[in-house]
Amino acid sequence: MYVYGLIAADRDVVAHGIGDAPVSTLHHGELAAIVSRVERAPLRPKRRDLLRHSDVLQTAFSEGPVVPLRFGTVFDSEAAVVDDLLGGRYEELVGLLQRVDGLVELRLRAVFLEQELLAEVVRQDERVASLRRAPESSPLELGEAVANAVSTRRHAAADEALASLLRHALEVEVDEPRDGLEVLRASFLVEREHLEAFERAGEEFAKRHAGRIAVNLIGPMPPHSFVSLDSAGGR
Numbered sequence: 280m281y282v283y284g285l286i287a288a289d290r291d292v293v294a295h296g297i298g299d300a301p302v303s304t305l306h307h308g309e310l311a312a313i314v315s316r317v318e319r320a321p322l323r324p325k326r327r328d329l330l331r332h333s334d335v336l337q338t339a340f341s342e343g344p345v346v347p348l349r350f351g352t353v354f355d356s357e358a359a360v361v362d363d364l365l366g367g368r369y370e371e372l373v374g375l376l377q378r379v380d381g382l383v384e385l386r387l388r389a390v391f392l393e394q395e396l397l398a399e400v401v402r403q404d405e406r407v408a409s410l411r412r413a414p415e416s417s418p419l420e421l422g423e424a425v426a427n428a429v430s431t432r433r434h435a436a437a438d439e440a441l442a443s444l445l446r447h448a449l450e451v452e453v454d455e456p457r458d459g460l461e462v463l464r465a466s467f468l469v470e471r472e473h474l475e476a477f478e479r480a481g482e483e484f485a486k487r488h489a490g491r492i493a494v495n496l497i498g499p500m501p502p503h504s505f506v507s508l509d510s511a512g513g514r
Contacts, residue, residue: 287309332350407425436463
């Protein structure tokens with residue numbers, strides 16, 4: 280049995296899961312596990328299966344709070360899901376489901392537009408400008424000056440984005456930049472009642488840096504980055 284996440288027992292989920300298997304729920308007290316049958320375990324993280332996992336959780340999330348489980352959580356049987364997961368960690372999971380009620384996750388990625396950024400550095404950075412004019416300067420020295428100028432701008436933009444968005448969020452998880460152009464890649468935990476204000480702050484940041492920074496905001500979604508059930512007992 281593949282487990283997608285947990286919901287309240289008085290709810291149901293109508294969807295098709297991994298391998299196009301119909302989704303159902305298994306109950307114990309106030310809890311229900313969203314499950315479907317899979318032919319084998321462990322599952323490799325193929326794109327179509329990752330998307331289906333996310334789609335099932337998003338369908339459930341559209342109707343109420345969800346505790347998402349990590350991709351690939353599989354139990355040997357329905358009884359194992361009920362006894363080992365729902366029963367074995369009942370009080371913890373009920374409390375967790377109550378804690379995430381009314382909370383959503385939004386993911387933001389902001390990336391400099393390379394050509395516009397380099398043109399800005401050439402126009403505005405005195406060190407870069409002087410090295411470009413000096414015939415004795417080396418390409419290495421110029422390259423280091425450009426990299427430092429980009430880094431300074433990246434940190435300033437990231438600090439600005441975080442300051443704007445954290446006013447409307449409870450928590451944030453910031454990932455390491457994947458390259459020198461990535462300003463910020465972070466997940467925010469937001470109360471639903473503050474969702475509109477958070478999205479507006481993100482839009483305002485994007486407008487302030489239009490033509491300079493590309494901003495992508497995804498969500499709302501279940502709080503994947505703020506719920507950890509890796510040791511839930513599955514395999």
